[in-house]
Amino acid sequence: MRPPLWRRRQDEELDEELQSHLRLAIADRIERGESPEAAASSARREFGNELLVKDTVRDMWGWTPIEQLWHDLGHARRALWKAPAFTLAATLTLGLGIGVNAAMFSIVRAVVLRPLPFPNPDRLVQIDEVDQRGGGDRRGAVSWPNFRDWQQRAASFESLAAHHVSNFTITGIGPAQHVPGAVVSASFFETLGVNPAIGRGFAPGEERAGSDVAVVSDAFWRDQLGARADAVGADLTIDGRPFVVVGVMPAGFVFPIASPAPLVWVTSAQDARVESAGDTPITEERGAHYIQVVGRLRENVSVTEAQAEMTSIAAVLARDYPNDNLNRSAAVLPQLEVVVGEARRPLLFLLAAVACVLLIACVNLANLMTARGIARQPELALRVALGGSRLRMIRLLMAEAAALAVLAATVGLALAWSSKRLLVQLAPADVRGLDQVTIDGPVLAYTTAAAAICALVVGVIPAFRATRGDLRSNLGTSRTAAGTRSQSRWLSGLIVVETAAGVVLLVAATLVIGGLDRLSHTNPGFDVSQVTTLRVSLPDSRYPFREQIAFYDRLLPDLARLPGVSGAALVGPLPLSGSRFGISFDLPGDRAVETAKRPSAGFAFVSPGYFRAMRIPLIQGREFSASDNDGGPRVVVVNESFARRFFPNADPIGQRIKPGLSTTEPETPWREIVGVAADVKQVSLREEPAPMYFVPYAQGMITTPHLVIRSAGAAETVPESARRVIAAADPELAVYDVRTLEARLADTFATQRFATWLLTLFAGLGLLLTAIGVYGVLAYSVSQRVHEFGVRAALGASPGQIASAAMTTAARMVVAGLIAGIVIATALGQVMQGALEFVDRPGLETFVTVAAILLVVAGVSTLAPIRRAVRTDPMQTLRSN
Amino acid sequence: MAATRKNRIELLQGTLDMLILEQLRWTPSHGYGIGQAIRAHSGDLLRVDAGSLYPALHRLERQGLVKAQWEISDRKQRTRVYRLTPGGRKHLAGERSRWEQLQAAIGGVLNRARTDEA
Numbered sequence: 001m002r003p004p005l006w007r008r009r010q011d012e013e014l015d016e017e018l019q020s021h022l023r024l025a026i027a028d029r030i031e032r033g034e035s036p037e038a039a040a041s042s043a044r045r046e047f048g049n050e051l052l053v054k055d056t057v058r059d060m061w062g063w064t065p066i067e068q069l070w071h072d073l074g075h076a077r078r079a080l081w082k083a084p085a086f087t088l089a090a091t092l093t094l095g096l097g098i099g100v101n102a103a104m105f106s107i108v109r110a111v112v113l114r115p116l117p118f119p120n121p122d123r124l125v126q127i128d129e130v131d132q133r134g135g136g137d138r139r140g141a142v143s144w145p146n147f148r149d150w151q152q153r154a155a156s157f158e159s160l161a162a163h164h165v166s167n168f169t170i171t172g173i174g175p176a177q178h179v180p181g182a183v184v185s186a187s188f189f190e191t192l193g194v195n196p197a198i199g200r201g202f203a204p205g206e207e208r209a210g211s212d213v214a215v216v217s218d219a220f221w222r223d224q225l226g227a228r229a230d231a232v233g234a235d236l237t238i239d240g241r242p243f244v245v246v247g248v249m250p251a252g253f254v255f256p257i258a259s260p261a262p263l264v265w266v267t268s269a270q271d272a273r274v275e276s277a278g279d280t281p282i283t284e285e286r287g288a289h290y291i292q293v294v295g296r297l298r299e300n301v302s303v304t305e306a307q308a309e310m311t312s313i314a315a316v317l318a319r320d321y322p323n324d325n326l327n328r329s330a331a332v333l334p335q336l337e338v339v340v341g342e343a344r345r346p347l348l349f350l351l352a353a354v355a356c357v358l359l360i361a362c363v364n365l366a367n368l369m370t371a372r373g374i375a376r377q378p379e380l381a382l383r384v385a386l387g388g389s390r391l392r393m394i395r396l397l398m399a400e401a402a403a404l405a406v407l408a409a410t411v412g413l414a415l416a417w418s419s420k421r422l423l424v425q426l427a428p429a430d431v432r433g434l435d436q437v438t439i440d441g442p443v444l445a446y447t448t449a450a451a452a453i454c455a456l457v458v459g460v461i462p463a464f465r466a467t468r469g470d471l472r473s474n475l476g477t478s479r480t481a482a483g484t485r486s487q488s489r490w491l492s493g494l495i496v497v498e499t500a501a502g503v504v505l506l507v508a509a510t511l512v513i514g515g516l517d518r519l520s521h522t523n524p525g526f527d528v529s530q531v532t533t534l535r536v537s538l539p540d541s542r543y544p545f546r547e548q549i550a551f552y553d554r555l556l557p558d559l560a561r562l563p564g565v566s567g568a569a570l571v572g573p574l575p576l577s578g579s580r581f582g583i584s585f586d587l588p589g590d591r592a593v594e595t596a597k598r599p600s601a602g603f604a605f606v607s608p609g610y611f612r613a614m615r616i617p618l619i620q621g622r623e624f625s626a627s628d629n630d631g632g633p634r635v636v637v638v639n640e641s642f643a644r645r646f647f648p649n650a651d652p653i654g655q656r657i658k659p660g661l662s663t664t665e666p667e668t669p670w671r672e673i674v675g676v677a678a679d680v681k682q683v684s685l686r687e688e689p690a691p692m693y694f695v696p697y698a699q700g701m702i703t704t705p706h707l708v709i710r711s712a713g714a715a716e717t718v719p720e721s722a723r724r725v726i727a728a729a730d731p732e733l734a735v736y737d738v739r740t741l742e743a744r745l746a747d748t749f750a751t752q753r754f755a756t757w758l759l760t761l762f763a764g765l766g767l768l769l770t771a772i773g774v775y776g777v778l779a780y781s782v783s784q785r786v787h788e789f790g791v792r793a794a795l796g797a798s799p800g801q802i803a804s805a806a807m808t809t810a811a812r813m814v815v816a817g818l819i820a821g822i823v824i825a826t827a828l829g830q831v832m833q834g835a836l837e838f839v840d841r842p843g844l845e846t847f848v849t850v851a852a853i854l855l856v857v858a859g860v861s862t863l864a865p866i867r868r869a870v871r872t873d874p875m876q877t878l879r880s881n
Numbered sequence: 882m883a884a885t886r887k888n889r890i891e892l893l894q895g896t897l898d899m900l901i902l903e904q905l906r907w908t909p910s911h912g913y914g915i916g917q918a919i920r921a922h923s924g925d926l927l928r929v930d931a932g933s934l935y936p937a938l939h940r941l942e943r944q945g946l947v948k949a950q951w952e953i954s955d956r957k958q959r960t961r962v963y964r965l966t967p968g969g970r971k972h973l974a975g976e977r978s979r980w981e982q983l984q985a986a987i988g989g990v991l992n993r994a995r996t997d998e999a
Contacts, residue, residue: 013961014935014939016959016961017911017912017935017960017961018931018935020911020913020954020958020959020960020961021911021912021913021931023958024911024913024914024954024956024958024960025913027956028917046930047930047931048930048931048932049932052932053931053932053935056932056935056936057935057936057939059936060936060939060940060943061939061943
């Protein structure tokens with residue numbers, strides 16, 4: 001190896017200095033009258049041996065520790081270069097291990113560890129209302145009046161803000177478009193600590209109905225407002241009403257963190273509007289829980305302290321407003337925890353899984369290094385004989401491990417870099433931060449640390465082992481002192497460790513594959529194939545309630561008449577779209593109970609033909625018809641769970657319930673049950689069946705519905721033709737959220753699919769590395785025992801006996817590893833289930849599968865070494881020694 | 882040449898360092914200049930060969946007693962010029978007083994021997 005750069009520079013300077021000495025000496029001599037030739041030769045003679053001078057000076061410089069290390073690395077490089085197969089195997093093994101760790105860590109960092117992009121993000125908390133009816137705490141949304149009371153009373157917070165995502169139709173800039181946005185309290189931007197880049201945020205007075213002001217995102221400003229400097233003050237038509245843009249947020253500002261990200265923010269004035277004077281706006285409805293609250297803790301106030309204060313405030317509000325707030329409390333959670341949410345535990349679990357892969361890789365490498373250390377004992381013996389100390393030998397071997405770790409870290413980073421995109425694509429789309437996965441400083445540091453630990457693990461112990469005992473006794477022998485009891489115990493121990501780690505990974509993979517399989521074969525209760533779903537935004541300004549009903553009354557038959565369409569209906573909320581409504585109701589008879597203890601069940605409004613279009617079986621009674629309209633009798637369809645829970649001993653048809661729901665009538669009406677439908681999954685495939693009831697949309701449309709369009713043939717053309725029909729009805733309407741039911745279904749288990757993919761990949765890697773390890777150790781042990789096998793064969797042992805002799809070692813190691821792995825996996829079962837809720841506890845079946853896979857793979861990896869053992873030629877062996 | 886070589890005096894360990902520092906006390910100089918100056922001031926008796934001079938210079942530089950800098954000499958040559966550092970100046974003073982003590986001590990011993998002979 002060439003000397004390090006700084007050393008080379010020093011050498012050059014020394015050379016120049018000596019040359020200048022010579023030149024000066026020659027010039028002096030010429031001045032004194034010597035001829036140039038004579039001057040040159042005598043000056044050189046006087047100077048002496050130039051190389052010797054340089055050497056003396058260099059010796060004087062001495063070696064710094066860094067140069068020492070450089071020297072050792074140079075030695076390691078030469079040693080590794082001389083063993084290319086070993087180097088390649090070691091680098092790839094370790095590189096793979098480090099690579100998956102770097103990639104996984106970069107994801108964990110972006111999603112879980114990176115703080116929220118706001119000033120003092122650790123002081124931001126989310127405050128939920130907690131529904132304590134019926135035992136247990138259910139965290140949920142907040143109502144505006146409760147939020148305002150919190151704002152006034154809570155001293156733990158510098159500021160509280162409310163927000164809920166909404167969708168706006170923007171007209172006047174090109175065709176009508178649907179834009180994701182949020183309705184927020186005036187304190188919103190101040191609470192988050194981010195000011196608009198241009199203009200201002202909202203003023204407190206702008207929460208009053210009629211103050212139509214908006215703040216837009218940087219993206220919206222660039223794409224829709226042409227990045228104009230005078231955008232502040234510009235008019236913007238939102239949902240058919242004129243708004244004034246008062247501010248533009250800086251690029252990168254996203255809150256609430258939702259997918260798609262909000263582009264427009266308006267104040268709660270949006271919610272405070274009423275259709276006719278005298279109506280109560282929803283911002284005054286204490287029972288309307290639909291907003292989220294974010295708070296900024298005062299300095300030095302902990303989450304626990306804030307929680308204590310909120311609990312007591314909620315208790316006061318429950319006493320003051322028992323009708324709405326009885327049995328409702330409040331919960332404070334760090335905002336980051338809420339945002340990271342579900343993704344946290346699976347990701348941390350996956351990080352642990354890749355650590356397992358790295359452990360296996362390290363063990364493999366330790367194997368390789370040990371075998372190599374033994375094979376090199378004659379060389380080391382020679383070095384010791386020539387005066388090398390043991391410490392020096394260990395240092396050389398360690399340097400080899402360090403050089404390997406550096407190579408492997410490079411390979412690993414390259415691997416992480418190239419697999420990053422793939423990993424991000426596999427990941428569920430709505431996980432925050434995935435767009436910001438990078439290989440940056442902390443990831444590099446993590447990788448370096450991983451590589452350094454690997455180098456220590458795989459370097460130290462083999463180095464100590466290789467230099468143990470009296471090396472000089474090995475001098476002059478070509479056969480090594482390998483195959484000793486301690487040596488083979490050590491190697492078998494390594495195999496047991498890596499087999500156990502491999503088994504744990506395999507168990508995890510088997511469980512997630514089983515869990516995912518069960519999930520994807522779960523019947524949601526309706527037929528998802530060939531159903532397109534979409535929403536249309538009807539601006540309230542032009543479509544009051546009755547107009548909306550009339551619009552859909554006309555639209556649904558038009559959609560159903562489209563060629564290739566077999567049915568069209570509407571529903572709100574759509575199953576598997578992420579939301580669930582719950583509305584409490586009264587049961588008939590003398591069961592009159594206080595408001596807070598009224599039973600509650602899931603709720604949806606649907607159009608006639610909904611159950612048919614979704615292919616949800618009707619168990620009893622009938623579906624809604626066109627005559628179940630605003631003028632008709634009030635009716636309801638319940639699901640099986642509802643019927644079973646609330647009418648266990650009676651025919652539900654003809655029974656009456658009174659949901660706390662009214663649209664056009666002055667008082668909430670009693671409704672007659674006209675049908676019983678089969679249970680369906682509303683939010684997740686893993687949920688248990690729950691009571692639910694349906695009302696005709698003409699009697700209960702309380703939010704923007706989803707249209708569901710079932711096609712007889714391919715669903716690809718449906719969105720286009722549906723858009724045409726809707727545009728023909730009203731060209732100003734925006735169509736949005738267009739997705740097939742199949743895609744929505746797949747989204748509900750995207751996280752589980754991601755975890756399954758990765759765990760399977762990691763388990764595959766782990767298994768492959770384990771197989772390589774078993775192969776390596778067995779091949780080595782066979783090569784050490786060739787002599788023994790030769791003798792046995794000469795004494796008449798059959799090939800079968802020799803094979804079983806060779807095999808026994810391997811079989812013992814693998815079985816021991818298998819048992820250890822199963823014990824560990826059983827112990828970890830609970831952790832696994834906690835992190836990945838969709839998996840079962842590992843059982844006998846899992847272990848049988850894992851054992852079968854492992855034994856087959858291990859068996860295959862022993863084939864080649866055993867073949868070699870059996871084919872040993874006794875004559876040749878006996879002659880060679 | 883052969884005659885002068887015979888007359889050369891082997892320098893005591895450490896003495897060379899002192900001589901170099903002494904030369905630099907008067908003026909900064911390059912290696913060749915230092916060697917020439919020692920030779921001239923010793924009446925051609927002390928000749929410092931390059932194999933002793935340069936290791937000594939580099940050692941003094943490491944010890945921080947002299948400082949080196951590339952400069953263009955009066956002969957338009959790029960040379961490495963050494964100068965005394967404050968630390969070097971102090972060190973030289975110490976060495977000089979030790980040298981003088983040693984000289985006095987050796988002188989005393991030798992003079993007594995001469996007196997005894999007489």
